Amino acid sequence: MKIAVLVPDGAADLPLDQLDGKTPLEAANIPNTDRVAVLGATGTARMVPAGMPAGSDVANLSLFGYDPSEHYGGRGPIEAANLGISVPSGWTAFRCNLVATDSGRMLDYSAGHIGQQEAGEVMAALEEKLADEQTRFHQGKSYRNIMLIEGDYSGLECTAPHDITGEPLEGNMPEGPGSERIIELMKRSRDVLRGLDVNERLAAAGRPKADMIWLWGQGVSMELESYKERFGLSGGVISAVDLVNGLGRLMGLRPIEVQGATGFLDTNYAGKGQAAVEALSGDDFVYVHVEAPDEASHIGGIEEKVKALERFDSFVVKPVLDFLFEQGDFRLLVCPDHPTLISTLTHDASPVPFAACGVGIPEGGSTSFSEAEAREGRFRIEQGWRLMSYLSGKSPWPA
Ligand SMILES: [Zn+2]
Structure with missing residues (x-):
């Protein structure tokens, strides 16, 4: 049938x-x-x-x-699966948006729908400077990327970046168990991305810079x-x-x-x-x-x-x-x-x-x-x- x-x-x-x-x-x-x-x-x-x-x-x-x-358990593991990224048991997959911010506000949840090539350069910088044994960055499509982190962060409350356009970042940061680590990564991403070649090129072209990551949509490995x-x-x-x-x-x-x-x-x-x-x-x-x-x-x-x-x-x-x-x-x-x-x-x-x-x-x-x-x-x-x-x-x- x-x-x-x-x-x-x-x-x-x-x-x-x-x-x-x-x-x-x-x-x-x-x-x-x-x-x-x-x-x-x-x-x-x-x-x-x-x-x-x-x-x-x-x-x-x-x-x-x-x-x-x-x-x-969240969109992170589903998107990871679609990209062929396997989430190890005991790890959490986050959606890692590349976003544009301005004076502590969310300017654009997609960093101007950043191109695949530019996003690749940004993700490579993050993997080089922000990743460690417990934290990995994977390129996805445009601004929609994945971060894997060891541990169970499923109890965290995160805000979708497209829901806070124009709003201050403070007050919209992750809350709950493990939030310190995730907030730290988001804040440190600004130092990594500031002054990056690709961001200089985007700025020169009058386009939004990918000056920060926004982590949300997380879930532990999902087996069906x-x-x-x-x-x-x-x-x-x-x-x-x-x-x-x-x-x-x-x-x-x-x-x-x-x-x-x-x-x-x-x-x-x-x-x-x-x-x-x-x-x-x-x-x-x-x-x-x-x-x-x-x-x-x-x-x-x-x-x-x-x-x-x-x-x-x-x-x-x-x-x-x-x-x-x-x-x-x-x-x-x-x-x-x-x-x-x-x-x-x-x-x-x-x-x-x-x-x-x-x-x-x-x-x-x-x-x-x-x-x-x-x-x-x-x-x-x-x-x-x-x-x-x-x-x-x-x-x-x-x-
Ligand atoms: Zn639908």
């Missing part, structure tokens, strides 16, 4: 006056996604456990079928049972987002690169749909994640969100559904990871609507895929990570 999970990131929303009281899913013309709801079961699933942050990493971990309250062991499935992940690919790698799934998959509104939807069909030709499983509806929500783009959902429907859901019908036994799930609300421009932790169809999945009487119909649907899955157990057949589909 072939199994496909299709994820329109942040698709779920609330009714909007600008859409005559409809949600973006209700306003969008999505006949293929509707068909999944008509042919199969609908309901809601809570992907973000109570008390956890409504991040895409937590929510996608649930959707992949792992309980975040048991397995999630592989997909093969857990669900008896092997296959691939299609996403432009590092965190989603990193989760896939931790589960032994193969990240499949698609040309023009940007993670933004202009992403290559058709390329993703095509890659999904190709993956399913050989493997039994594919997980397709499209970031665009989430991006549209973060900028309050109602029209863009509706358009992103329609493209996802035409260019991802349709080819996958058509292919699965042609080739035989299958199960298909369409489910956002979390709602992203146009009204707040941010993620929400409430349960998401889902629709699943295929062998052994009962018909539920829905007429379309929407938040309201899903709430009327037959299934209410409080531990959303169990949905994948049902879909894979590891557990029987609930009665």
